Amino acid sequence: MNILLVEDEDAIAAPLAEGLRREGFAVERVATGSAALAARLPDLVLLDLRLPDMDGTEVCQRLRARSDVPIIVVTAKGEEVDRVVGLELGADDYVVKPFGFRELLARIRAVLRRTQRGTPDARLVAGSLEIDLRARRVALAGSEVELTPKEFDLLALLASDPGAVVGREHILREVWKTDWFGPTKTVDVHVASLRKKLGDPRWIETVRGVGLRLAPQS
Ligand code: CA
DSSP states (O other): OEEEEEEEHHHHHHHHHHHHHHHEEEEEEESSSSHHHHHHOOSSHHHHHHEEEESSHHHHHHHHHHHOOOOEEEOSSTHHHHHHHOOOOOOOOOEEEOOHHHHHHHHEEEHHHHHTTTTSEEEEEEETTEEEEETEEEEEEEEEEEEOHHHHHHHHHHHSSSOEEEEHHHHHHHOOOOOOOOOOHHHHEEEEEEHHHHHGGEEEEEETTEEEOOOOOO
């Protein structure tokens, strides 16, 4: 589980990140709102509202506008809490500073349990390949593989039914949202790149005149 910790105060962020890592989370810490918006989407965001470059509520709304990533907002006491509760931020929960680590941990686990229910098929596994559809991450034998959005969509489509041949027209429709049935060079370019990134061309088989098939390797 990856947590993005958005907190500008080192005195809070450092022990918090260390505690979360001890509990088995992978933690990326950023100190500004713009860095939070530029970061790769994690499994959960822990978001301090008082940031040096922009209001945390704006960060929250902008994250929410582009994903369903679970967000726990961290607020100071008093009127800020009323503001958070009153605003339609889309946060999943909030904690008030100062908070105990155990309390925060319980909130994190509760939010993750809640948000992950209803997405039982969020992970596809084929051979040594693991695809997290919700976080849009791919790992090969446990190591992360960096893919472009289209490469990811293509791989996820093929991996949704490993071994089955997927027609090029279907791929164009699903991944490129087009019904253009002309030459499909775009598909080939992405397949070539995927094969390279997966380190073995056998991962994706071309079935001449029909389409493509994922052939899981160990
Ligand atoms: Ca702060």
